Structure formats: structure tokens, C-alpha cells
Amino acid sequence: MKTSTLIKRFTPYYKKYTGVMVMDLFCAALTTICEMVLPLILRHITNVGMRDLSLLTVRTIVNIGILYFALRVVDGLASYYMAYTGHVMGAAIETDMREDAFAHLQKLSDNYFNNTKVGQIMSRITSDLFDVTEFAHHCPEEFFIAFLKAVVSFVILARINLLLTCIIFILIPVMAVSCTYFNLQVRKAFKLQRNHIGELNARIEDSLLGNKVVRAFANEEVELEKFNRDNHEFLKIKRQTYKYMAAFQNTIRMFDGLMYVVVIVAGGIFMIKGLIEPADLVAYTLYVTTLLATIRRIIEFAEQFQRGMTGIERFMELMDANVDIFDEEGAVPLENVEGGITFRHVSFEYPDDQTPVLSDIDLTIHPGEKVALVGPSGGGKTTLLNLIPRFYDPTEGEILLDGQNIRMVTLESLRSSVGVVQQDVYLFSGSVYENIAYGRPGASREEVVQAAKLAGAHEFIEELKDGYDTYVGERGVKLSGGQKQRISIARVFLKAPKVLLLDEATAALDNESEHLVSESLDKLAAGRTTLTIAHRLTTIHGADRILVLSGNRIVEEGNHEALMKQKGIYYQLYVSANVLEKSASKGDSFPEVKCANE
Template identity: 35%
Template sequence: MKYLLRLRPILAPYGWQILVSLLILLLITATQLVVPSIIGNVIDYGLSGGHEGYLVTAALVILGIGLLRAVLSFFQSYLGAWISQHISFDLRNRLYNHIQYLSFSYHDRMQTGQLISRCIEDVSSVQEFTGSGVVELVQILLLILGVAVLLFIDNPRLAFISLLPMIPLIVVTVRFGERVGKMFYAIDQALGSLSARLQENVMGAQVVRAFAREPYEIQRFDVTNRDVYDARVNILHQWSRIMSTSHFLVAFSTILILWFGGNMVLNGEITLGEMVAFNGYLLMIAEPTRQLVWLVNTAGEAGAGLKRTFDVLDLQPEIASPPAAIVLPPLSGRVEFREVNFRYQDETNAALRQINLQVEPNQIVAIIGSTGSGKTSFISLIPRFYDVSHGALLVDGYDLRQVDLPSLRRQIGIVLQTSLLFSDSIRENIAYGRPDASLDEVIAAAKAAQAHEFIMEMPEGYDTVVGERGITLSGGQRQRVAIARALLLNPRILILDDSTSSVDTHTERLIQQALNTLMEGRTTFVIAQRLSTVRRADQIIVLDQGKIAERGTHAELLAKDGLYREIYELQLRVQESSEPSVVGS
């Protein structure tokens, strides 16, 4: 319930629509409450008294009430749906917007499928409850309250007897409501895991088929799907028990009215019409009372969805611009690591230790090291994807923790071997960092990245839509589009991976030309896989177990006969005779 109450800020902009909706509900409830009394008068005055004209009048009044209720119900249904759609729209946008600013450390430990489930499934459960559940719940409560008041005004003793079975029904419903939230939270978690399993399988479809592991993946999905099934069956079991109890208690109330009310009629304490009206009022709340259990069920599902939603919304981004952040001017590109240590959240060992490094503007820094040596961690600190655990990282003398994040990241270009492209046109992908760029600027960047020729061979040219993650392009084509994207941004600091191991010789030559163009006049940090890159570098940083093991130029490090020499002999020397002739130009 506390999570449902937290919807108030989202409901606030729709205050007058909610107020109108409540007024319509009051009118609908009032029209319902009139009918049993009219029927009672028909029996006592129209039938018993022989007033035939009253029967016609009563019929016309009931018909008018029915038409009025139909009109009011139409507007109520429309308003309820309108409000719920706006609430789900706002809540989903708020959740998505918040996810955009959550830190990489959060995404490192959160499954993508869980986030997708929260944005879709959980928000949909809130929409369903706010669209129909809340309306019906308020209407039922108004109806029960109105009926109880009328019954006690008419005959307190019979009202107390007839409503007595409602007390255990309310107790049972409340207890069910206390349990159902936790049950639906378990369902939502299981659905999130199911989404994560499906998303992972779809993205890894090529690997699954390559290793003929379809039966294994089917079995894994079945286990996760079974968790969802078991959780839902558990709720259905509890819900069916409550529903059977509610049916019995409502029927028992009818029996009490017929027994005690019948005796009162025989004793002349009330008329037959009054007893019929009394029973009509009770039957009027019988079905809504049973629906109350379903509404508690729906509220529990919405509450669980909101809990998972607010679990995300309540998280504060670990990486954010500080108050009074410094908006960076155009950078010259000087970068300095001062006694930097870095450790990932929940990890015991540091990924980087005692990193001290000063890089002057326009220098090229090649980063070399074995797998797990800390290369990715090193470059991830420069755009402040993570904060250093100790020490400081400065750009042009500014501590990154004190600067405005957008003003920093707009001046840093990143091109990795696995650079992501979006399911959009090639033009939109190249202009992603500069949406206002003209077509001429996009084409110029593509030409410099050696991408213009293959783009023009495509059916729609620059308007060709690439598939999800750029899957319709080859690896080399994706990399050149990513290079064009970085060129158009015109960053002062560049981070790239020069690996071209997955492409043919011709494509490799084109990529190397594009990379050479991209690196000109920029401070560049490159995870070096190519001999040409390390030869060209002003500094080579050799990382080993998170520490700088060696630094210097290619010639200096070869002369030391240390770790770099070992890497050179194992990985780089073989490129001596195969380097493209354009490299280093």
C-alpha cells in the first residue's frame, strides 16, 4: 500500500480529471441505491395497494436511471482509461529517463531483462489497477458504505444481522491483501528472470546454434518459466480459497435475511416490500464484495510492480555532476593520473593500482597488456564511467569529479572494436553525437572514415536503416561507421581499440587509414593490437595485474628486454612483414 501512495506526485497533474471521475462515481452509486427502494414501494404500494399507475411510473423511473447510469458509466470508463494511460506513460518515461543516468556499476550487476520487465510488465500492472481497479474499488467502497447507512436507517437490527457475515469476509480479505503483495513481487522477479533469459538467448542465438546447444537452452528456459508458473499457481490457489469463502458468506447473509426478515414480515414488524428492498440492497453488494477479493489481488500485483519500479527510481546515480559543477571549456587534451587506484563494486581486488601518468595534448598513448591486466578499466575512467577509488584523474587540470559530465563527455570520442550501432539510418548513427549536423558534414566524416563508398552502394544510401546493433553491416563496416561518428563529434580526447583481427586485408587497410585520420591532432588512448600503433605512440603503457609495469617508446621498451619485449615477440613481431603500407603515414 505504501508504494501505491507514492503515486501521488504522478497523479497530481491530473487532479481535476480524478475529481470529475470521483463525482461521476458518486452519481453512479447514488442511482444504484435508489432502485431497491423503488422496487420495495412497487410491491407495497403498487401491487398490494392496487395502484397500477405507480407501476408505470416506477418502470419509467428505473428506465431513466438505467439510461443515466449508462451515460455516466461511459464517461467514467473513458476518464479512467485516460488517467491510467497518462499515469503509465509518465511512470514509464520517468523510469526510462532515470535508467539513462544510472551508473555503469549498476548495469554491471543488473540483468537487462529485469530492467525491460520493470519498464513493461510492472508499469502495465500499475496501469491496469489505476485504469479499472481503483475505480471499481472506490465504487465498491462507496456502494457498501451507502447500503450499510440505508440499511441501518431502515432497520438497525436486521441490518446488523445481515451484515454480520461481512466481518469475517473483510478480515479474510485484509489478510489476503497483506500476503498477496509479496507473492506478486516473487512473480515479477521471476518474470524479470524470464525476460533476461530470453534476451540473452536471442542475443546469443549464433553461439547457441554453433554449439548445437538448443536442447540445453530450452531446458534452462523451461526451468525459469516453471518458476513463473509455480508462483502464479500459488496465488491462484490462495485466491480460489478466498473466493469460495466469500461466496459462502454472501449466501449466508441472504439466508439470514430470509429467515429473520421473513419472521419480521409474518409478525408485522416490516412489510414484504421492505424485506424485498432489504434483500435487494444486500444482493447489490454481494457481487462487488466478491470482486473486492479480485481487486485486492490486482492491488497486490500493482503494489509489487511499483515496489520494483521504485527500487530503481530510488537509486541515486553513483556518477553524476556535482552541485555547482564546472562546465569545461574547449579542452587542450592534457590528461593526468595521480596515484589512481580503482576497484569495481563488490570486488575485493583492485583492477588498477598506483597509476601515475601524465599525457600532453595531441600525444598518442598505446596501452598494452595481457587479458585482465586492466586496459578496459584504465580507459573507462577517462570519460568517468567509473570514479577512481583513490587518487585523482585530471583533464586540463580539472578533477573529473568536479566537472559537468556532459561538458566532459562531449569532448571525448570512443571507438571500440564492438562499437554499438542503433537500429536507425546510417546518417542518424553517424550524427548520433551531433544530431544537428548537416548531411554534408555527415558525408565528409564518412569519407574521412573510408565509409562513404560502401554506404553509397546500399539501397537507400545514408538513409539505409541498419538492423539491431548494426547486424546488417559487416564488422569492418560497423567499425568505420563508428569512426565516422567519432570524427563528426570532433573530440579533443580519443579512446579507441585498433584491433582489426576479424576483417580481411583490404578492410583492415581502410580501417587503419580511417584510424590514422581520426588520431590526427587529438590526445589518443588506444588499446594497441597493431605494431604500427605502438611505433607511432608517444608513450607505451604496459599494464600487468593493474599496475604500470613499463612505460616508454617502442625503441626504449625493446631495449629494456622486459614484459613489452615478451609481448612484442609473441604478438607484434609477426606483423613486421604484413603491415599495410599506409600505416604510420
């Protein structure tokens, strides 16, 4: 993105802090005035002393000293305000941006997270925004001070000697043009550096979260090798960054020296010819030193500027990520949900690969009905469930809940009416109580305990070290699969949705845990519209209706007895599953079984 575009989009973040910014710039002006006064004082004392030393009295010198000390006190107070309040303003803007980024992430669909590494996202909302704090504070401040000093210096220097001043100021744009190339290269290097640190974060996260798999396969050396490769690539990028920064700094120093050469040579010649007084040349040199220090400070600030712009650019890239799922104009809250679901000619394909997953699905599910979804892997079962709470939107067709198009109801009310229990249970880092209460924030402790009892989780929770206050560890690593699943079911009990989606909720459990969790799920499903994806067909005998998905369509429909009589795909799946279970129970090797859709 262009720098001007980024600044234009970043500027609105100053709106809340206009008063602080104005005061900060006023203090910057005070510090500038205090700094610019010293050469004038020295020039005045030197000129008076050279003309008539008797005119300089002790009282005059003391008064000048008192005046200058008062100015330094003002300078100190102004500098304190800039250093403290100014930095706090920068941190507040960083905080606002991070809040906006996180809020935007909550609106993004599964498609975005499927295609973006978590490490990259973390980098964009943490380390990338750290540099924005300094940028937000120093950028307007530094440029304002530089502008002020340049204008004041030009006016004062021009009054001393216009020709010499013009020579000096002609060199400034030449310096700026010469530094532009290296400045742009530094910007590119910082962008590359930020991207790679995101990749490095993703690599570390992937390895640490999968540490059990790493150790199970004794692949520590493999992970170390991959990390070292990425780490040294990061070093290579930083080396390139420092190369351009060194060239940038060297260019500044060369022009710095050139300006002093011009002042010494041209100023000395002008003094010999009587075009400038010795005291004026001293004051002139001091002002040039101040001007050069300001230019050097601005150019050195360019590194911080580019870091800030890189952080802002990566922030804007995140904010520009399309929100695919949102409340349509005129969307209304769902009320008095009964749980009737209708699919009308629904088709779906993932945006990134455009492979058809569902094709022309027509389906009506009555309130309170128990529907099971079965079929070969990849048939679209999970996708069909994900369309109901609008984790994705259909490519074609529409889905109705109690006769209302779900795209015309608010997301909050829709998802509040739908409960999801998945095979891969996610527990947040915190206590058992906090994880259950997540189902309905603000629920009382009695309600949380009651939900746990309904889910068959109360007894094992009470046996934990700290009961409901037991820390479950990251992703619930301190609990067994069955325990985690029952806590997730308790969470849904507390939510009390009218529609329940069970996506292979017992697939990863042992027989005992599966039995306990199945009992909890039966209680949870009572009186609710329930769609179940089951890996064991024996668990869905009691379903009101079974749908068989294959080839992206519903190819069979009916209860267990009816489908077994048809001797179609469901029959083949059921017979194959029984053969596998019997072989497994006897300890035999699995026989070769053909897929039902072959």
C-alpha cells in the same frame, strides 16, 4: 515494501491528473446513486400497492419510469466517462512512470548494467507497468464506490431494521480478516511470477542474440531444454498463484452465502414477529444484494490490486537503484577543451567484488599527445580509459581535464568532449545515416556524408542497396566488422571530440579491414589527445608515449625505441608477438610463450 509505503510513493503521479480524477470520482458517485435508487422505487411502489392499490395510477407509474430512465441516461454518460477518460488517465500515468524509469536508467552506471539482466529491466518497464494502468484508474474509483455504497446501504438498511443491519455488517470485517491471509499469499505469488517472467525474458534474449553461436555448436536442443525448464518453472509458480486465488474466491463465496442465510432466516423471523414489513424485506434483500455485489467486486479487484502493487513495487525497486555517477553540486560545463589529462594517485576497484584494478596511478597527458596502453590482460587498461568519461569514478584520487576535476564538470559537457571507439561496435537498429548522425543529433546530411568520407566509409556506403538509407539490421548484423567499425569512426568524426579513446578498435578485424580502419583512426586522431589500447604492438610504433600496465600499476613508460632498449615487459611482449605472427604466417603451430609478467 509495505502497501502503505508503495501507495504513498505512487500517489504523486496523480497530481497532473487531479481534475480528471475528481471528475471520475464524481461520475462514480452518480452511477452509485443511480444504482441505489432502484430498491427505493420498488419499496415505495410495493408499500403503496399493499396499503391501497387505488393510489397507484398509470401516470404515477409512468412518471416514476421516466425518472428512472433519466437516471439511467445519467448513469450511462457517467459510465462512459469512467470507462474512457478514466482508462486514458491510467494509461497516461503508466506512460509517465515508464518515462521516469527510462530516464533513471540513463543515469545508472555501468556497474548496475553489469549486474542486472536486460530481460529483467525490460520486464520492469514494460509488462510490469501494464497492470498499473488498470490499478491507477480502478483503485481510487472502486474503493470510493465501495465506501459510498457501504455508507448509503448502512443508513437505508438501518432505517428499515437496525438490529438486522448490525448483524449483517458485523460479518463484513470477519470476511475481510478471513480473506487477508490468501490476499497476502496472492501478492507474494504475483511478485515471484513477475520476477520469473523477467528471468524468462532474459533467457529468450540471451538465446536469440546468441543464435549464431547456438547453431555453430549445434546446441539447439540444449537451449530448448534450458528454456523448457524455465518455462515449466513459470507454470509451477502460476499453478501456486491460482491455488491461492481459488481459495480466496471460495472464501468470498462462503461468506456471501452466509450473509444471504442471515437475511433469509433473521429477516423471515422479524417479519413473522411484525418487526419488518414484507415490502421492506424485499427492499432489504435488494440492498444486501447490492452491498454483497460491491464487496464481491472489491475483493475480486484484490487480484488486480495485487498485480498493480507488484508492478509498482518492481518499478520502485528500479527507481531506488543508486545513481553512482551524477553531476556534483556546483558542477560547471567544460569550455574550450584542449585535451590535457592528469591522473593524481588514482586507484579503482569494482564495487561488487572489491578487487583492486588500478593502484595509485600518477599520469600526465599533454593536449594532442598520442599515448598507447599495453600490458598483460587484466592489467587495468580498459578501466583506465573508462574512468576518463566517468563511466566509473575512481575509488581514490582524482582525474583532471585541462586542470579541472572531472567530477566538478557536467557529465554532458565531459562526455561531449570525449570520443570512444571500441572493439565491440554497437550499431542501433536503423539506417546507416541514422547511426552516423547519432554522433551529433541535428547534423545536416552534408555533415554526415563528410564524416563518412573522413572515416573512409563513404565508398562502401554508396555501394549498399539504399546507400545511406540502408537498414543495418539489429546490432548492424547486415554489415561486416570493418564496415561497422568505419561507421562507428564516422560517428566519432561527426562528434568531433578533443579527447579520443581507442579500445582495441581493430582487434577483431582481418588484415585488410584493419589496414583501412587504421588509416581512418589515424585521420581521426590528428590534432586530438589520443589514448590507444592496441592488441598488435606493431601498430603503436608512432605513439608519442607507451605506457605498460601490469599488476594494476604503470610499470614502464617511454617511446618504442626506449622501451625496447630496457628489455623489460614491453620488450618481452613485443618479441612474443613477433614470434606468434611469424609462426601464424608460416602456418606453424604456436610455440609455447610465457606471459611477460610470469
